[in-house]
Amino acid sequence: xxxxxxxxxxxxxxxxxxxGLTLGGVVDKLFLPGPQDIAAVVGESWRDLLxxxxxxxxxxxxxxxxxxLLGIGLGLLMxxxxxxxxxxxxxxELIRPxxxxxxxxxxxxxxxxxxxPQVLLVVFGCFVIMVVSTVEAVRxxxxxxxxxxxxxxxxxxxxxxxxxxxxxxxxxxxxxxxAAAASFGLVVAAEFMGAQEGIGYQMILAQRYLRTDQIIVxxxxxxxxxxxxxxxxxxxxxxLTGWTERHVGAGDARPRTKATVAGTAAAIKENx
Amino acid sequence: xxxxxxSISALxxxxxxxSTTVTALENVNxxxxxxxxxxxxxxxxxxxxxxxxILAGLDRQTSGQVLVGGRPVGGPGPDRAMVFQxxxxxxxLTVTENLxxxxxxxxxxxxxxxxxxxxxxxxxxxxxFAHSYPRELSGGMRKRIDIGRAYAVEPEILLMxxxxxxxxxxxxxxxxxxxxxxxxxxxSTVVFITHDIDEAIMLSDRIVMLSPRxxxxxxxxxxxxxxxxxxxxxxxxxxxxxRTDLRRMMGEAVR
Numbered sequence: 001x002x003x004x005x006x007x008x009x010x011x012x013x014x015x016x017x018x019x020g021l022t023l024g025g026v027v028d029k030l031f032l033p034g035p036q037d038i039a040a041v042v043g044e045s046w047r048d049l050l051x052x053x054x055x056x057x058x059x060x061x062x063x064x065x066x067x068x069l070l071g072i073g074l075g076l077l078m079x080x081x082x083x084x085x086x087x088x089x090x091x092x093e094l095i096r097p098x099x100x101x102x103x104x105x106x107x108x109x110x111x112x113x114x115x116x117p118q119v120l121l122v123v124f125g126c127f128v129i130m131v132v133s134t135v136e137a138v139r140x141x142x143x144x145x146x147x148x149x150x151x152x153x154x155x156x157x158x159x160x161x162x163x164x165x166x167x168x169x170x171x172x173x174x175x176x177x178x179a180a181a182a183s184f185g186l187v188v189a190a191e192f193m194g195a196q197e198g199i200g201y202q203m204i205l206a207q208r209y210l211r212t213d214q215i216i217v218x219x220x221x222x223x224x225x226x227x228x229x230x231x232x233x234x235x236x237x238x239x240l241t242g243w244t245e246r247h248v249g250a251g252d253a254r255p256r257t258k259a260t261v262a263g264t265a266a267a268i269k270e271n272x
Numbered sequence: 273x274x275x276x277x278x279s280i281s282a283l284x285x286x287x288x289x290x291s292t293t294v295t296a297l298e299n300v301n302x303x304x305x306x307x308x309x310x311x312x313x314x315x316x317x318x319x320x321x322x323x324x325x326i327l328a329g330l331d332r333q334t335s336g337q338v339l340v341g342g343r344p345v346g347g348p349g350p351d352r353a354m355v356f357q358x359x360x361x362x363x364x365l366t367v368t369e370n371l372x373x374x375x376x377x378x379x380x381x382x383x384x385x386x387x388x389x390x391x392x393x394x395x396x397x398x399x400x401f402a403h404s405y406p407r408e409l410s411g412g413m414r415k416r417i418d419i420g421r422a423y424a425v426e427p428e429i430l431l432m433x434x435x436x437x438x439x440x441x442x443x444x445x446x447x448x449x450x451x452x453x454x455x456x457x458x459x460s461t462v463v464f465i466t467h468d469i470d471e472a473i474m475l476s477d478r479i480v481m482l483s484p485r486x487x488x489x490x491x492x493x494x495x496x497x498x499x500x501x502x503x504x505x506x507x508x509x510x511x512x513x514x515r516t517d518l519r520r521m522m523g524e525a526v527r
Binding site for chain 1: 350353363365378431
């Protein structure tokens, strides 16, 4: 409770400093707009913000889904066959260190500006994250589960389906969260580079017209959305991986008669 | 299907470790009859787990032969179900689903699976936890899932690799009594690996003692106690005498 008050307090201090600086006229509102400016922007342009967010989210979700599914699929394929792995692993290793943002100029050159290169950028980022973590997750499945399934008569494909797939879910959900968070950054960056709509595009416009207040509102909108999406995935995670949660052991408790050792120990001492 | 006999002859296993080869097992010969409970005892590094893995078909011998019911081992199979030292119950499946796993592999019908699980749950003392996940249960209960899952496929041979090694003393002895109870209801050949001499005496008909580096059969000892064995046996003078002798033997084997 005290810690929570302290945490609230630190937020409050930041808010007060912000209000003090801006309302007191210490800082030019061109650099740091005050709370009333922000509220005004939200009031006058929430429709534009929502429709912009709609565009951005559509691209982001499309890219995230395509990229993640491709990554997980290819990762599973690579982990299931040594031949496939030998062919694809060097290619994955080749593109893995490329910072996704670095390929933006290339995408624009090849595909112009529009939805396709934007989605592709998100696809690329999510794909790399998921393919690497899927291969890793399969490698980390405890041997004992595989051996147990084998001694019960299960063959390769069945073990893959009934042991490997469920065992990697917790690790994958963790990576999905990382990919989702990364995809927000990527989609906004893609819109900075070339777009006719979307939150990132609105931010670039606001920058051109020196509307610091609009920029801050856009940042807030994308942050809140990213946070909400993360909450949804966490909900999903809890449902999918309930079996990993540690519960208090039900115990092997059986009523036992209390044996006393003290008496025995004393008797032995007596005799010696 | 096999008849539950195990014949191990001139079994040798070597590992390549860098440029040197390590001999884990050397010329091991043991004959195990159907329905016999055999404990394999030895200090760590005597190759007892390697031996069990070869019997299970998870590992291959360098030379020698293992016959199960007269036929050489080709790979893992449900005629030789295995219980491992660490928890091997699938954590993403409930107790019932774990017990059913091997039966599903064999393609048994839902009705038959239900019948087998229905018989096993009370035998294991897990009726109330049929739909619990392993993580919700204690170490002893999780071990019972492993044992039940192995028993569900009705193996002729049960291979147990220090199954109670990770449990505390009280739970371990309780599980030994439980295993004897389950085993007396479902007689199968058992090969039980342990480094705990008390456990070996309490459970087995014969004790195969291995000496380490390289793993060789040091001695094969008949356990003279009648069945059914009760927990009181652990406190008898005869038990202590046998235990003392075996401990001395194991100490010599290490030296």
